[in-house]
Amino acid sequence: MTKHFKSAFRQEVAELVVDKGYSIREAAEAMGVGKSTVDKWARNLRKERNGEETHDTPISEERRRISALEREVQQLKMEKEIFKKGHSSLDVGLNEKFALIEEMKGSYPIKSLCDAFEIHRSSYRYWEESSKKIRPEDLRTDIEVKAAHELSGGSAGSRTIATLVTSGGYDLSRYRASKSMKRQGLVSCQPPKHNYKPANKANITIKNNLNREFSPISPNQVWCGDVTYLWVGDRWRYLATVLDLYSRKIVGFALSNSPDSALTKKALSNAFKARGKPTGLMFHSDQGCHYTSLLFRQLIWKYQIKQSMSRRGNCWDNAPMERFFRSLKTENMPKNGYKNEALANDSVRDYIYRYYNSVRPHSHNLGLSPNEKEGFYWKASNWLARKG
16 A cells, blocks of 8 residues: 655655765664655755756655645636636626536646636536436427428527427427527527618608508508519529518519519509409508609509608618518528529519418517418408307
8 A cells, every 4th residue: 555645754754864864774764664765755855955856746845835836826827728718708607617618628627627617526527417418308309490490491590490399389488499409500590680870851742651650450451562682693683572561471572683663563563463452551662763753653543552651761661671671681592692583583482472471480470470360360350240
């Protein structure tokens, strides 16, 4: 069995040989220590006093203090590096701290990392073991989340995915959806919030009759429209859409190589015919020339639609329409645009009819798709008509 001697005892034995003239044998017999051990201690003490480096445990008290200070400095340097790599902040949650330790454990001792983040090593070990275990419910959640993410074309975030999965019969919160996305490395392509500079210049002849009242009480009461551009092949192609504000449903659209009045007229005509030529309708748009032109306004008069226009340079006055275009471009359009016109036409049509109107949950509809919200409205209307 290996014996362990205290530092003060090693120093005392070495000083018998170095300072008091004892031979190695005499000191070993007097203190009950092996001769080779006494010889090593004595040699190390002489080296320390001469300022030479030794690779063994320090003998003298002064050398021990220096060694302790060196270890403390080294520890402080290590903790400083850990803080820098830990994003210069410890003001994060427990799971984030565990994740940082896991990321840096290849470069630093786990004990030092746990000390720096003020975490017990046993807590980290427990987290490490539990994170490797896949529970059956987590496996089911991952499958559902991945399917919803693929259905959205990789665009849906945790809120939309939670709504889609829950509507399919599997109860899922936004928090659990977010955790599952992180486990699988799924990322939403939604862009961050953008700050717009508001303006207040209204059109001289057409007022802002809508005035941001974006929540009508029935379908075919208020429509809004706008034109955006899509990169197709090696040129721009333009999309005009018409949206029913009640359900946020796209009720008509048209594509063209020119952003002119013919395009906006075609989109409005498609919507008007598809919705059964409704009466008492208001149409809201921005002040683009394709909406202020005589040709477009003649169509408005023909359909007996009340026209409303946003204030110039104020995109918030037509926010629902702008929001749809953002969804289309982030959720459907490739980063480098569509390859050709046929592919662009099919992709836009599929996105609107098969996904946006039919499947995609909308916060304005309390998580329902546009078709579902309108379906509930017409069902309730028919029931009230029969009852009356």
